Amino acid sequence: MPPRKSPPQVVLLPLGQPEPGVSLQRWLYEALRSAILGGRLPAGSKLPSTRALAEHYKLARGTAQAAYQQLLSEGYLDAQTGSGTRVCAVLPDATLNAGYVRRKVVAQVDTPRTPPATPWIERLDAITPIFARRPMVLGLRPFFPHRGDTQAFPVDLWRKLHIQQLRASRLSILLDSDPGGLPVLREAIAGYLAIARGVQVPAERILVLNSVQQGLDLCLRLLVPGESQVWMEDPGYPGARQLIDVSGVQRVDVPVDAFGIQVEEGVRLAPNARLAYITPSRQAPLGGELSPARRLALLQWAAQHGSYIFEDDYDSEYRFVAKPIPALRSMPAAEQSVILAGTFSKLLFPSIRLAYLVLPAHLLESFTRAAALMSRHANSLSQAVLADFIDEGHFDRHVRRMRKLYAARAEAFSEAAQRHWQGLIEVPEIRAGMDIACNLLEVSEQDAFARLQAAGIDVLPLASYCVKARAAGLVMGFAPYDERAVEDAAKAVAVALR
Template sequence: MPSEKAPPHVVFLPLGAPEAGASLQSWLYESLRRAILGGRLPTGSKLPSTRAMAEHYSLARGTVQAAYQQLLSEGYLQARTGSGTRVSEVLPDPTLNAGYVRRKVVPVQEEKRSAPETPWLKRLDEIVPIFSRRTLPSGLRPFFPHRGDINAFPIDLWRKLHTQQLRSSRLSMLLDSDPAGLPELREAIASYLAIARGVQVSPERILVLSSVQQGLDICLRLLAPGDSQVWMEDPGYPGARQLMDISGVRRVDVPVDRFGMQVEEGMRQAPAARLAYVTPSRQAPLGGELSPARRLALLKWAAEQGSYIFEDDYDSEYRFIAKPIPALRSMPAAEHSVILAGTFSKLLFPSVRLAYLVLPEHLLESFTRASALMSRHANSLAQAVLADFIHEGHFDRHVRRMRKIYASRAEAFAEAAHRHWQGLIEVPEIRAGMDIACQLQVESEQDAFTRLQAAGIDTIPLSRYCVNTRAAGLVMGFAPYEERTIEDAAKAVALALRG
């Protein structure tokens, strides 16, 4: 029986044992042929040398050479000088009666199966994630929103810090880490929140995750069981709405105006809701701030009902008119009811995939256990690099620099809109962020969106953020685009919509 032990650095298909009475040459030939026809050896894949194959299966080299030669002569393999023996790109008809085939190879019919009809899967069929291959543009065309300028990120510095973490004296960083997050990063986040967001919190109250979406998922699982009611901003971030829909909660769409979520309307529709999702520092996508009166009303409602507030603080640092306003979580009455969520994907670059929750003390243990069960822990190497990036002052310098760049581009966007979009698109004052919800002054939102796409301009229709009908609009980004690009794209927008 052939040996199943492979030499180092060589990968071989498990071919099984030869049948009784079959020659080793016939067994090897038939096994390789079935692997090729069945796709286990894809077209173009390289086979081991005859010497390596013989050593691996304890065969005579002449036996392997004979099997290879038969497959070459029938067109299953091809040999080229310098590239070895590979599976042919175009295979012969598998029904041909090859010389060493002792029985007809009958293709196995795969059993047709469908996914079980679970409630989760039924709801999933009706949802297309806002950020997916079907919805994301392939390039970086103006004016797609929700993106920063990755070209302005200090990548050489990040690479240096990354390399430092991979020194032999620090290789423990490659092991599993604390499910709550690296202590050094939690300390850095706590210091940052105290200065930038007015939130005084101990590092032990911070849970590091891969995304805000993951944090909201845990909230829905632990705090809104069954058919609990959950407040959602309308218009609001589609990713949060879709997560609510897939979780099975009863979503309550609370209208938003220029002062943020209409808290009184939420209390009228669902006074006993278990959770409220809000973006109080910069409403997504309209851009307003939750007024002081509504902040107090929201906190009072949560305290009286024993409910929770999920504060998505997604890009509050990029404020141009004045200093960033404090987080809702910074208010004295917020400690026991507000879960503050922040992300570094907006402040650094999307693929860093690091975010955090600031949790009430009584939720910390259960949330940490849930996170550990669902994903073990966030990338510990990236956490260590980010901790150094913050502690050494690079993070603060980067954010301040990007705030100036984005403010300049926001001004260029507004000026270009004023020059070219009169009677087409109304752009409100841009006070913060990386994008803006603009009001269309043409008849059809879908027609405008289609015309702009054909002209090389990417946007997101405002209707995708809404449940209830609002005036036609487009959410347009400006942060990744230099002033010259903004000007040229603004002209293209005008030409497309006037044409």
């Protein structure tokens, strides 16, 4: 009988050099874990003592001991008196480890696979998602649209409210919560809507979500059967258009003019549409308001056909020439057919990821159950902090302060355009919002976009919002940029386009 082989003895395995900014303990832990998962330290392998390892790599012995201890606690190593420290025969999370090995060790020889040809994947392949993955941007170049000034947000106050929520007596906030949203936040939103948007609604009819996109997705799943039709503004918000496209329903593009969506044209094109996506308070991206006559016509169409209206109320609070106009949902005839969607990402900061729907009573149960199934609930801690932020008056003060700040920057933007863009770009009156759709007068849209990108100026072509061709234009933002930045960027735009 052949002698039994003893486990291989590992003397001092080459582990590479630590990356800049990574602690020595973290480097040693990750290097040893990678060696274990990659097979360079097979099961049963004996590791050198912490003293020998520390001396060889010129580390403090405490660093080696801490790395070993972490690997022991996670189940990668086993230490027994008399036999030293060895690699465990069975590693934790075998499935995860196998995936780790594939990525780190044999990814270069892995055979590529083609995604399955499911309808969703096929429809996704046909578009370039507006929310495509991209590296984190620390600063936005003028005149990137759809962004507020996060530097002006009261971070210290927000931190203080967070600390208050994390007191020992309040730690239940870290548990699962109501899938419809924290009652205290729904009450706060209901109070805000009554004052700021003219919408009188019980708190129980408000559903707290992560985003308006999630709310629209719920509507498409629950209210639009099969290949039914959905009205979409043209031009309109690309994120909504793409979500409608991948959902498998039939999108009907309804033209928009200075008075909002042309309801008569929508009725002519698709009278039996199940849903209409609209931005009535400030049309995205043209900026107009839906006229009173069209509001009534839209509500009448929905009532007659049993259809629903998705009202995206994305930044209506930032209105400079007068008080914000009431939401469409505030009209008495809207209660049964209008689903009002609002977000705090525009009003506070994008990463808060909190939004809400105001639902007709007969939809509340099904929408809440679907939201619970898809995402359990929105972040409870952020909900609680936001509720305090609203109830203590900070939200109202912040919005009023930002409205004044953005109005000043809109004026600076318009004045800089008058000084530098004569004959190049026409800037309409800026009545609200954080950006404006401008008209190109001489240079083509494609040429202007390429020139501005080369000059370090970020804009979006108006064509990216359109299905049917329109006059050349650019959507340009002003909210995050102070007067000096606006002036310097305006000069750069003029140089690039001339």
